[in-house]
Amino acid sequence: MIKEIQLEKELTKPLYLQLYSQIKGLIEEGKLQAHDKLPSIRKLAKGLQVNTVTVVNGYNVLEEEGLVYKKVGSGTFIMPNEQIKDKIIPGEGQADDSELKKExxxxxxxxxxxxxxxxxxxxxxxRLLNQVLDRDQGYAFGYQKSQGYLPLRESIAQYVENYQIEIGAEQIQIVSGAQQGLDVLAKTFLDYGDTVFVERPTYPGAISAFKSRKVELIDIPLEKDGLNLEELEVLLKRYKPKFLYLMPNFQNPTGYSYSLKKKKELLKLADQYELLIIEDDCVSDLNYLGQPRKSLKALDTEDKVVYLKSFSKLYMPGLRLAFMIIPSSYCEDILVSKYLSDIFTDGLVQRVLDLYLRREDWQEQLNCLKEKYSQRYQVMITALKEYLPPNVDYIEPEGGLNLWLKLPQQVSATKLHKVLRKDGVNIAPGALFYHTKPHKNRIRLSIAAVTCQQIEEGIQQLGQRIREELKEEGDYRFDESMMPLV
Ligand SMILES: Cc1ncc(COP(=O)(O)O)c(C=O)c1O
Known part of the structure; x- marks a missing residue:
C-alpha cells in the first residue's frame, strides 16, 4: 500500500490531508478492503519520509470520517463497506428535520x-433506560427527593474518589444542569448589593446568574497559570465577597489551568480571608496530554470549596444533569433553594446515570470522548500553527474544549466574527466573556462540535481572514489621503 501513496511537499494542501485523500481513494477503488490493516504509524512515516504526526493526523481524519476504525494495541483497520456506505451515502426521502441537521x-x-x-x-x-423501566416501573416517575436519588448520590461519591475527593452521599446535591447549580448558589448566597468575585474573562452563564441577584461583580485577571493572586489579595482587603467563582482546570473560555502552586496558594488565601470558593468543573476529565489535573476540592482540607460538576459535556446536555459537593454547613440552605427552583431533578435520568456510573459504561464513554476530542485537539493545534499569522498569541492547553486566541491589536473580533459567518464559519468573539470593558481582540475556538476536516478548513479560512484584516488596517493606517488636513 505504501507504494501507492505519493505525497507532494510542494503542494499547499497539508501532507496529512493528502494522505487522508489518497487512502480514501484506495478504499473507493477497492484496493483497500474491509478489515484490511493499515501500516503502523512509524512504518508509514518512515516509508513516506514524513513526520509521525502527519500519519497520526491523517489516520485521525479517516477515523473521524468513519472510514477506518482503531483497535487498541492492534492498529488501524478499514471499516466494512456497509458501514462506510452509511456514512458516505445519505438515505433517500429524509424528513425535513434531517435537512435542517444538514444545514x-x-x-x-x-x-x-x-x-x-x-x-x-x-x-x-x-439499554440502560429499558433496564430502569423494567426494574422501577412507575417509581421512576414519582416525586423524588430534592437532594437527589440516593443510589446516584452514592455512586457519585464513589466515582469522585477517582479525583481524590473523599465525601459522603449526604454532601451531594443533584441539580438540573450546572446552570441551575449556579442559579441555586446565587439564590442561596446572594442578596441585593452583595459582592462576588469572578475570573476575567469568565463563563457568561455565571455572569447572568449572579447579576440576576443585583450584585456587584468584580473581576480578577486570569493569567496563563491561574488567577492573579496579588490582585486577589488586594481586593480581599477591600471587599468581603460572598464567594469567588472560578474554573481551575481548562477554563471556559480560555482553556487555561491553574498551576498546582496557585491552587494551593489560593486555598491558603481562602482560609485566611474566610472566602468561599465555587469551583465549576466541566471538563477536567478531557485531559489529552499531561498528568491528571487536581481539582481545588481535592486539595480543600478546610471545606471552603463548593464543587460543581456538569454531565453535559461528558454525557448528554439534554439530560440536564449535574451535581454539587457542598460544605456541610451549607447543605440545608442549598437544599431549600433547589426545592424552590424545581423541587427535584428528573428521576428517570438520575436512575439511568446511576446505572451508567455503576457499570463499565462510564469509563468507556470517557475514553471514547477523550479519544475523539484528542484527535480534534491535535488537528486544531497543527492547523493553528500552519495557518495563523505568527502574531496571533495562544497557549496549547493540553485538554478541554477551548482555545483562546489573542489577535493583533488592530483586528476586531466582532468584525472577524461577522465576516467569517458569511463564509460559513462561526467563532465566539471574546467580548461575550467579560462583564465590563471587554478586550476587543480575543476569540474563543471550541472543538466540541467540529470534525477534523472542518477544523482544517475553518482554521485555514480564519487565518486568511485575519491576514486580510491586518492588510486592510495596514492600508488604512498608512494612507495619507485619509489624514485630516491641519
Ligand atoms: C463553565 C460552564 N459552567 C456551566 C455550564 C452549564 O452547563 P449545563 O449544561 O450543565 O447547565 C457551562 C456550559 O457550557 C459551562 O461552560
Whole structure:
C-alpha cells in the first residue's frame, strides 16, 4: 500500500490531508478492503519520509470520517463497506428535520461548546433506560427527593474518589444542569448589593446568574497559570465577597489551568480571608496530554470549596444533569433553594446515570470522548500553527474544549466574527466573556462540535481572514489621503 501513496511537499494542501485523500481513494477503488490493516504509524512515516504526526493526523481524519476504525494495541483497520456506505451515502426521502441537521452541519461551528450529537452514547442509554423501566416501573416517575436519588448520590461519591475527593452521599446535591447549580448558589448566597468575585474573562452563564441577584461583580485577571493572586489579595482587603467563582482546570473560555502552586496558594488565601470558593468543573476529565489535573476540592482540607460538576459535556446536555459537593454547613440552605427552583431533578435520568456510573459504561464513554476530542485537539493545534499569522498569541492547553486566541491589536473580533459567518464559519468573539470593558481582540475556538476536516478548513479560512484584516488596517493606517488636513 505504501507504494501507492505519493505525497507532494510542494503542494499547499497539508501532507496529512493528502494522505487522508489518497487512502480514501484506495478504499473507493477497492484496493483497500474491509478489515484490511493499515501500516503502523512509524512504518508509514518512515516509508513516506514524513513526520509521525502527519500519519497520526491523517489516520485521525479517516477515523473521524468513519472510514477506518482503531483497535487498541492492534492498529488501524478499514471499516466494512456497509458501514462506510452509511456514512458516505445519505438515505433517500429524509424528513425535513434531517435537512435542517444538514444545514447545521454545513456551518463550521467553533462558536459552541455543545458537543456534537454524534458523540452521544444512544445505544447504551437505550439499554440502560429499558433496564430502569423494567426494574422501577412507575417509581421512576414519582416525586423524588430534592437532594437527589440516593443510589446516584452514592455512586457519585464513589466515582469522585477517582479525583481524590473523599465525601459522603449526604454532601451531594443533584441539580438540573450546572446552570441551575449556579442559579441555586446565587439564590442561596446572594442578596441585593452583595459582592462576588469572578475570573476575567469568565463563563457568561455565571455572569447572568449572579447579576440576576443585583450584585456587584468584580473581576480578577486570569493569567496563563491561574488567577492573579496579588490582585486577589488586594481586593480581599477591600471587599468581603460572598464567594469567588472560578474554573481551575481548562477554563471556559480560555482553556487555561491553574498551576498546582496557585491552587494551593489560593486555598491558603481562602482560609485566611474566610472566602468561599465555587469551583465549576466541566471538563477536567478531557485531559489529552499531561498528568491528571487536581481539582481545588481535592486539595480543600478546610471545606471552603463548593464543587460543581456538569454531565453535559461528558454525557448528554439534554439530560440536564449535574451535581454539587457542598460544605456541610451549607447543605440545608442549598437544599431549600433547589426545592424552590424545581423541587427535584428528573428521576428517570438520575436512575439511568446511576446505572451508567455503576457499570463499565462510564469509563468507556470517557475514553471514547477523550479519544475523539484528542484527535480534534491535535488537528486544531497543527492547523493553528500552519495557518495563523505568527502574531496571533495562544497557549496549547493540553485538554478541554477551548482555545483562546489573542489577535493583533488592530483586528476586531466582532468584525472577524461577522465576516467569517458569511463564509460559513462561526467563532465566539471574546467580548461575550467579560462583564465590563471587554478586550476587543480575543476569540474563543471550541472543538466540541467540529470534525477534523472542518477544523482544517475553518482554521485555514480564519487565518486568511485575519491576514486580510491586518492588510486592510495596514492600508488604512498608512494612507495619507485619509489624514485630516491641519
Ligand atoms: C463553565 C460552564 N459552567 C456551566 C455550564 C452549564 O452547563 P449545563 O449544561 O450543565 O447547565 C457551562 C456550559 O457550557 C459551562 O461552560
Amino acid at each position: 447545521d452541519e454545513e456551518v463550521i461551528n467553533f462558536g459552541t461548546v455543545a458537543p456534537s450529537p454524534s458523540l452521544f452514547p444512544i445505544q447504551a442509554f437505550k
